Amino acid sequence: MTNSQAILETAADMRREIGTNLHDRLTEAIYADAGAIADRAVSTGEHSGNLEQAFDRVLTSRIWGFPLMILLLMGVFWLTIAGANVPSAMLGELLLGTLYNALHSFAAVLNAPWWLSGFLIDGLYLATAWVVSVMLPPMAIFFPLFTLLEDLGYLPRVAFNLDRLFKRAGAHGKQALTMMMGYGCNAAGVVSTRIIDSPRERLIAIITNNFAICNGRWGTLILIGAIFVGATAPPFLASFIAATSVAAIAVLGVIFTLLVSAFLSKTWLKGESSSFSLELPPYRPPQIWQTLYKSIIDRTLIVLKRAVIMAAPAGAAIWLFSNIYISDSSIAAHLISFLNPFGLLIGLNGVILLAYIVAIPANEIVIPTILMLTLNLSKSGLAQTGVMLEFNDDAQIQQILTSIGGWTILTGINLMLFSLLHNPCSTTIWTIWQETRSLKWTTIATLLPVALGIAVCLLTATAARLFL
Amino acid sequence: MTAQAAAAIQCGSCSSGCNTAHLTKLGIKTGSWDYIVALAGNPNTGKSTIFNALTGLHQHVGNWAGKTVTRAEGAFTLGGKKFKLVDLPGTYSLLSTSVDEEIARDFVLFGKPDVTVVVVDATRLERNLNLVLQILEITDHAVIALNLIDEARRNNLTMNERILMRDLGVPVVPMTARRGEGVDELLSAIEQVASREFSARPHRIKYADSNLETAIEKLATQLRSEFDGLRNARWVALRLLEGDESIIDTVRKGTLGAVKSTNHFPPLVQVEAG
Amino acid sequence: MTLNMLEAGQIATVKGIHSKDAERRRMVDMGILPGTRIENVMSSPLGDPVAYRIRNAVVALRGEQAKLIEIEEQK
Numbered sequence: 001m002t003n004s005q006a007i008l009e010t011a012a013d014m015r016r017e018i019g020t021n022l023h024d025r026l027t028e029a030i031y032a033d034a035g036a037i038a039d040r041a042v043s044t045g046e047h048s049g050n051l052e053q054a055f056d057r058v059l060t061s062r063i064w065g066f067p068l069m070i071l072l073l074m075g076v077f078w079l080t081i082a083g084a085n086v087p088s089a090m091l092g093e094l095l096l097g098t099l100y101n102a103l104h105s106f107a108a109v110l111n112a113p114w115w116l117s118g119f120l121i122d123g124l125y126l127a128t129a130w131v132v133s134v135m136l137p138p139m140a141i142f143f144p145l146f147t148l149l150e151d152l153g154y155l156p157r158v159a160f161n162l163d164r165l166f167k168r169a170g171a172h173g174k175q176a177l178t179m180m181m182g183y184g185c186n187a188a189g190v191v192s193t194r195i196i197d198s199p200r201e202r203l204i205a206i207i208t209n210n211f212a213i214c215n216g217r218w219g220t221l222i223l224i225g226a227i228f229v230g231a232t233a234p235p236f237l238a239s240f241i242a243a244t245s246v247a248a249i250a251v252l253g254v255i256f257t258l259l260v261s262a263f264l265s266k267t268w269l270k271g272e273s274s275s276f277s278l279e280l281p282p283y284r285p286p287q288i289w290q291t292l293y294k295s296i297i298d299r300t301l302i303v304l305k306r307a308v309i310m311a312a313p314a315g316a317a318i319w320l321f322s323n324i325y326i327s328d329s330s331i332a333a334h335l336i337s338f339l340n341p342f343g344l345l346i347g348l349n350g351v352i353l354l355a356y357i358v359a360i361p362a363n364e365i366v367i368p369t370i371l372m373l374t375l376n377l378s379k380s381g382l383a384q385t386g387v388m389l390e391f392n393d394d395a396q397i398q399q400i401l402t403s404i405g406g407w408t409i410l411t412g413i414n415l416m417l418f419s420l421l422h423n424p425c426s427t428t429i430w431t432i433w434q435e436t437r438s439l440k441w442t443t444i445a446t447l448l449p450v451a452l453g454i455a456v457c458l459l460t461a462t463a464a465r466l467f468l
Numbered sequence: 469m470t471a472q473a474a475a476a477i478q479c480g481s482c483s484s485g486c487n488t489a490h491l492t493k494l495g496i497k498t499g500s501w502d503y504i505v506a507l508a509g510n511p512n513t514g515k516s517t518i519f520n521a522l523t524g525l526h527q528h529v530g531n532w533a534g535k536t537v538t539r540a541e542g543a544f545t546l547g548g549k550k551f552k553l554v555d556l557p558g559t560y561s562l563l564s565t566s567v568d569e570e571i572a573r574d575f576v577l578f579g580k581p582d583v584t585v586v587v588v589d590a591t592r593l594e595r596n597l598n599l600v601l602q603i604l605e606i607t608d609h610a611v612i613a614l615n616l617i618d619e620a621r622r623n624n625l626t627m628n629e630r631i632l633m634r635d636l637g638v639p640v641v642p643m644t645a646r647r648g649e650g651v652d653e654l655l656s657a658i659e660q661v662a663s664r665e666f667s668a669r670p671h672r673i674k675y676a677d678s679n680l681e682t683a684i685e686k687l688a689t690q691l692r693s694e695f696d697g698l699r700n701a702r703w704v705a706l707r708l709l710e711g712d713e714s715i716i717d718t719v720r721k722g723t724l725g726a727v728k729s730t731n732h733f734p735p736l737v738q739v740e741a742g
Numbered sequence: 743m744t745l746n747m748l749e750a751g752q753i754a755t756v757k758g759i760h761s762k763d764a765e766r767r768r769m770v771d772m773g774i775l776p777g778t779r780i781e782n783v784m785s786s787p788l789g790d791p792v793a794y795r796i797r798n799a800v801v802a803l804r805g806e807q808a809k810l811i812e813i814e815e816q817k
Contacts, residue, residue, distance in 0.1 A: 003694045004719050007687065011708035011716075014683045022680075022710050023563060027598070027770045029675045031778075031797075034597035037671075041632040042593055045624030057784045065787030160802050164788040167804065173791075197567055275765050277772075278802040280793055281512050282591065284619065287646070561771040595773050595797045 052283055056157070065161050072154075073250060076145050078243040081222050084137035091133035100129065119319055127315025130368030131307040135219040139303050139364070142218055144295035146184055151286035155180045159278055162254075169258040170265025172201035173276040175208070179257055182212030186424055187431040189214075194435075198274040204264050206432055207445045210424045211253040211260070216363030220419050221246045223367055227398045228412025245416070253420050256452070268444075303364075310362035317358060318369060322376035332373060346454055347414035347461030351377070351405060356418070361426045366419070371397065374405040410464045414457045421453030502549040503662040506579070508572055508603060509587030510596050511558030514615040516540075517645040518587055519555045522655070546659050554581070560595075562602045563710075574714075576606055577700075582662045585654070587613045590620035590627050590642070600636065604670040605703040610638045611657045618644040637670040672702065683709060691719075743815065745780065745794070746808035753781045754813035761810045773797040774811060 015022075058064050103125060107117035149155065159176035166175055174195050182189030189209040196202040213221065222242070230242030265271075321332035329337075332354065340350030355369040401407040423446050424432070433442045509515045523542030540555040556575055557568035576584055584607050588596040603610060612632070620627055633640040639657040643650025660666040675681045687705035692698050707715040748754050756778045759766050773796050774780070781795040791802040 003690075004722055007690050007694060008708070008716060008719060010690065011687055011705075014687070015709055015711055018680065018683065018709060023767055024770055024775070025675070025677060025680065026563065026706065026710075027561070028775050029673055029677075030598055030601050031594070031773055031775055032676070033601055033671070033673055034594050037597060037632070037635045038594040040635065041628050043626045043628070045626065053783065060784050060786055060793075062787045062789075160786050160791065160793065161788070163786060163802070163804070164790045167790070173804075275768060276791070276802075276804050276807065277768060278791070279512060280800040280802060282619065282623075282800070563767075563771065592797070592799045595799050598771065598773065 055283070056280075059154075059157055060161055069158060069161060070247065070251070072149075074243050074247045076142065076149075077222070077246045077250075078239060079145060080138050080142045080218070081226060081243055081246075082239055083141045084222070087137040088133055091137065095129040095133050096126075100126070115323070118323060119316060123316040123319025124312045125315070126372065127311040127318065127365065127368050128307050130371065131311040131364055132304065134223065134367055135216070135364040136300065136303050136307070138219045138222050139215050140296050140299045143184060143215060143299045144292050147295045148286050148288065148291055151284065151291055153281050153283045156278060156280050160280060163276070163278070165258055166261070167273075167276075169262040170273065171204055171208075171258075171261040172196045172198065172274060173278055175201070175205045175257075175261070178205045178209060179212045179254075182209040182214060184215060186210055186212065186214045186428040190428060190431045190435055198271075200269050200271045201274060203436065203441055204261050204269055206435065207264065207441070207448065208257045208260050210428070210445070210449045211256045211420065213250055213253055213420060214363065214425075214428075216425065217419050218246075219364055220367050221249055221416055223394070223397070224412050224416050224419075225249075227394050227401070228407075228409050231394075231398065232409070249416050249420050252417075256421070260448070260452075306362060306364070311365050311368065314358050314361065314365045314369060315372070318372050318376070322373070330376075333377060336373070336377065345461065346457040347410050347464065348418060348457060349406070349411065352411075352415060352418070356422060359425075360423070363419075363425050370405075371400060374400055378404045410461065414460055417456055417460065418453045421449050421456055423447065423450045500550065501543070501552040503551045503582040504579070505551050505553045505658060505662070506575055506581035506584045507553060507555045507587065508576065508584055508599065509558060509613075510560055510589065510592075510599060513558070513587045513589040513596065514645045515555065515558060515587040518585075518613060518615065518643070518651075518654070519553065521645050521648060521651045523553055544655075546655055549659075549662075551658070551662070554579075559599065561598055562606075573606075576603060580607075582609060583658050584610045585613055585658065586610055587615050590614050590616050591623055591625060593627075601671060601673055604636065604638065605673060605706075606700050608638075608668045608670050608699060609661050609664075610668070610670065611654070611661055612636060612638060612640040613645075613650075613654055614640055614642045615645050615650075617642045617650070618647065635671060638668045639666060680709075695722075743813060744809050745803070745811035745813050746792075746805050748780075748782045748808075748813060748815065750782050750785060753779060753816045755816060756780055757812040757814055759810055760812060765807065765810065769807070769811070772799075772801060779816075780811075780813065 059068055100121070103121045104117065107121060155177065158180060159173065162176045163173050166173060175193075177195065178189055178193045180189075181192040186209055189212060190206050193202050193205040193209070196205055225245040226238070226242040229245040230238040233241040318332070321335065322330045324331050326334060335354050336350035338350070339353040343349040343351075343353045351370055351373045355366050355373060358369050359365040401411075423429070429442065429446050432445050433439075436442060436445075507515055507519055519540060519542060522544050524544070542553045542555075544551050544553065554575065556572040559566075559569045559572045562569055562573040562576075575581070584603055586600050586603055588600060600610075600612060614627060614629060614632070617627065627642060629640040629642050639661065641650055641654045641657050643654060645651065657666075661668070675684065684702055684705045687708060688701035691701040691704055695701075698704070704715060704719070708719065744760075745754070756774055756776055758776055759769055759774065761769075778796060783793045783795050783800055785792040786802075791804045792808060793800050793802045794808075
């Protein structure tokens with residue numbers, strides 16, 4: 001036999017003699033060395049980590065753990081809502097007022113044909129401007145705050161607190177972490193599921209990731225929460241109530257994550273649970289200013305870039321739909337009246353449904369699309385779209401939606417629910433495909449949330465009709 | 469002729485130590501790099517921060533374990549030489565069979581990087597040394613990045629890197645990567661080890677169990693005589709004793725010491741232009 | 743006694759692990775070996791998992807994992 005074979009045979013013989021707990025003995029020897037080396041190289045002074053530990057204990061205590069977690073979440077929302085108001089208003093005035101009017105004047109000076117100025121200004125520019133003024137401030141505030149929490153090391157504590165629920169739902173311990181990632185961006189959340197080895201548990205994490213409300217949807221929730229829910233409260237409580245409603249939707253998202261995980265792990269994705277391991281790194285004081293600065297700039301640039309890439313084409317599409325006429329009505333009007341019966345049945349309306357179809361590329365386009373469609377639909381009743389868009393504040397938007405769009409508080413609430421429970425954005429769908437390479441599971445991941453959304457909205461709409 | 473000579477003829481003129489077959493298999497495009505540097509370490513040690521610092525990239529880094537899930541690759545230039553940096557998944561050990569650990573181990577073993585930087589959390593030295601000591605059994609050319617020194621200081625821990633260096637036999641660089649402290653020293657250590665200026669005498673784990681010691685030495689001696697120039701014979705011996713399938717395979721095929729061009733990889737494909 | 747019986751704030755020494763599979767390997771890799779010091783740092787609000795300090799790192803373990811670890815409490 002060759003030398004190699006001889007070696008392998010010797011090894012096999014020795015293996016039999018040595019026995020099966022070699023791994024233990026090896027690791028013991030390694031740690032013995034490691035311990036000795038560490039002892040020599042490290043000298044410990046007075047251990048002052050007790051404050052941190054006490055802090056940690058409070059954050060995970062039986063009484064305070066959950067309330068603090070929810071409070072923290074609400075705090076982040078409230079800061080975002082309150083902080084975004086002024087910048088939003090300012091941006092609105094600038095982009096939707098001053099600049100918009102300037103562009104139209106300029107077009108008039110050039111004697112540009114109505115369809116060109118319409119397409120470019122009322123379509124491309126307008127949608128982008130809407131996204132920037134309505135969506136950018138909350139996103140630019142939320143994401144950095146979330147990053148700070150991440151840097152601090154708080155997120156594993158959330159996983160730690162929620163683990164028992166995830167275990168009962170048959171989900172992997174790390175799913176709480178991937179869910180957290182989804183709050184920033186669902187596509188990133190899907191990629192982060194790579195930390196889960198078992199394919200079955202990974203799929204569950206991927207499919208349920210959509211119930212973590214991504215950045216693009218926060219803007220929608222915060223706005224609608226403020227307009228429809230917050231507005232029902234006395235002014236000094238409005239922000240607080242609005243924040244609570246958004247937090248409630250987030251909590252509902254977690255509940256759905258658990259329920260759907262439980263469903264999947266007991267039916268389509270049955271199997272063995274794999275081993276749990278979660279490390280709790282020490283809290284690290286984040287470099288607050290540095291992180292905030294960098295994060296705000298990063299986030300702003302990303303949102304701006306996405307606004308141009310996603311919103312501009314959507315705006316173009318909306319303008320075309322609204323201005324190309326077939327028999328008497330625009331394409332948009334046709335589509336909307338086609339979708340309206342079904343929309344109303346589930347407590348929404350045709351405009352919202354069309355907006356969601358147009359907004360498949362990016363969630364942050366939904367509100368701007370809704371507003372543009374609503375206004376364009378009623379163009380016959382107004383002098384010029386430009387007039388209505390002079391100001392961008394919540395009261396104006398509420399006006400547009402309720403008086404012109406015919407929205408009720410049910411519409412608002414169902415929109416918030418549907419915002420939580422609808423298909424992932426196209427980037428996420430693409431990412432799911434990349435990660436799973438399975439048409440079947442990508443389809444399920446895309447359609448399951450929509451089906452749930454329709455079911456839930458139908459439920460609330462029916463309940464409202466029966467009892468109110 | 470010996471395995472090495474055969475490999476040299478087939479490899480042609482590649483500049484990364486004739487590892488191109490394995491590197492290509494592992495997904496790395498070789499060809500325009502002078503040195504390949506692997507970045508290993510426990511999860512959550514600031515590995516990604518160091519990766520960003522060395523490559524000038526700005527991939528976001530969070531503070532929770534398991535964050536780096538893909539193998540990130542980057543590059544930097546130092547002293548006129550081009551370095552390719554490969555960020556390996558964070559692992560606690562190379563002995564278990566999770567996918568991450570196999571990826572990390574395969575890269576260090578078969579990819580034969582010119583330098584392996586092991587990032588260590590100064591506040592959790594003992595636990596981190598598990599991986600360090602295992603890596604030192606596989607490769608001599610390592611640098612220890614002793615990161616999170618600011619955290620150690622905050623917890624009243626004093627690190628003596630000279631003792632550490634003496635005990636481990638490789639360069640130890642104290643750092644606080646997120647503040648950029650120690651990055652220059654790390655770069656310089658990487659350069660020294662890559663150019664083989666630094667002669668390492670890495671720590672070898674001694675096994676208290678004399679039966680085990682004897683068995684390892686016996687196998688290692690046989691391996692060394694069969695595979696010319698095999699530096700990590702003891703580690704291979706251990707893997708054989710454990711019954712590690714992939715190592716048994718490479719011994720059987722004789723591809724252990726040097727890169728053999730297998731049927732799947734005709735030499736020309738491996739070296740990428742530009 | 744087993745690790746899951748260790749109360750909050752108490753310290754113990756590991757005596758062994760009652761398991762033979764991948765679970766054991768993972769625990770051993772983390773440094774849970776005979777003679778290792780282990781401390782119950784805190785538990786989740788829902789009771790499970792519990793965070794333990796092992797070789798200066800804090801790791802969360804579920805009840806069914808902690809049950810596998812044989813310990814001797816330090817008084």
